[in-house]
Amino acid sequence: MNEVYEKLKKCHEAVAKRITFKPELALILGSGLGDFCDTMDVKETLPYSEIEGFPKSTVAGHKGQFVFGYSGSVPIVAMQGRVHFYEGYPVQDVVLPTRLMHLMGAKTLFLTNAAGGINPAFHAGDFMLITDHISSLVPSPLIGTNIDELGTRFPDMSEVYSRRLRTIIENSAAAEGVSLQRGVYIQTTGPNYETPAEIRAYGRLGADAVGMSTAIEAMAARHCGMEVCGISCISNLAAGISANPLSHKEVQETADRVAPLFRKLVARAISDICAGK
Numbered sequence: 001m002n003e004v005y006e007k008l009k010k011c012h013e014a015v016a017k018r019i020t021f022k023p024e025l026a027l028i029l030g031s032g033l034g035d036f037c038d039t040m041d042v043k044e045t046l047p048y049s050e051i052e053g054f055p056k057s058t059v060a061g062h063k064g065q066f067v068f069g070y071s072g073s074v075p076i077v078a079m080q081g082r083v084h085f086y087e088g089y090p091v092q093d094v095v096l097p098t099r100l101m102h103l104m105g106a107k108t109l110f111l112t113n114a115a116g117g118i119n120p121a122f123h124a125g126d127f128m129l130i131t132d133h134i135s136s137l138v139p140s141p142l143i144g145t146n147i148d149e150l151g152t153r154f155p156d157m158s159e160v161y162s163r164r165l166r167t168i169i170e171n172s173a174a175a176e177g178v179s180l181q182r183g184v185y186i187q188t189t190g191p192n193y194e195t196p197a198e199i200r201a202y203g204r205l206g207a208d209a210v211g212m213s214t215a216i217e218a219m220a221a222r223h224c225g226m227e228v229c230g231i232s233c234i235s236n237l238a239a240g241i242s243a244n245p246l247s248h249k250e251v252q253e254t255a256d257r258v259a260p261l262f263r264k265l266v267a268r269a270i271s272d273i274c275a276g277k
Helices: 003-018 034-039 096-104 163-176 196-205 215-223 248-275
Strands: 025-029 041-047 065-071 074-080 108-117 127-134 181-187 209-211 227-237
Touching (some): 003 041, 025 034, 025 096, 025 248, 034 065, 096 108, 096 215, 108 127, 108 215, 108 248, 127 163, 127 215, 163 227, 163 248, 181 215, 209 227, 215 227, 227 248
Parallel strands (some): 025 074, 127 181, 181 209
Antiparallel strands (some): 041 065, 065 074, 108 209, 127 227
């Protein structure tokens, strides 16, 4: 058996021994956004540290656990804290949680993150619906022997972020009166923030926002047949656009400030997605 798949199966067996809940949708909560779980009807929780072989989240503000429960009437599994490539894990470990939630039964992956705004029309505190991504700066999670049990060797990525789900989220935002930007997300390795020259280059490539996660998780999810959508919280303006030095504190403060609006948008979007609206 493929070593990566064998590790994934062992993690799934460990979860299955502890958790009986069956999710329909998987939600990954980015920096400062973990409080969404406070709005859920929580049934079970499972710290990552209690899953043998599972990578641990080391970033401040990331609790590091799976939360199982209902958002409205929708059964979901939420990640309070994701794993990042810059923490030193192999890229296959970074996407292990995404694949694991697929094995748990989730058919849809809802990604969130805190991102730096590259588009000059964006402001700190905006929400951006991810329409596409650029991932060429980080290694593909599909490098190595293909896991045939999950998907094909050469998966199509012409529509990573489902057009159907994007339309639903746009309608959800309009119904809740939440302003929603749209744009392309670019993932870098981190953990350092980008230079002004890099931000100018990314803008010329077509990126509207930049961050250190999400794209490889989306790729892994599409490889195994999940339908994917994503929203970025524009937590700061990127280097060279903002006159101020960048800091993780600023990211968290902005995410905390807009958290109530974010929770309202995500909850409505999850409900509408699973209702097929």
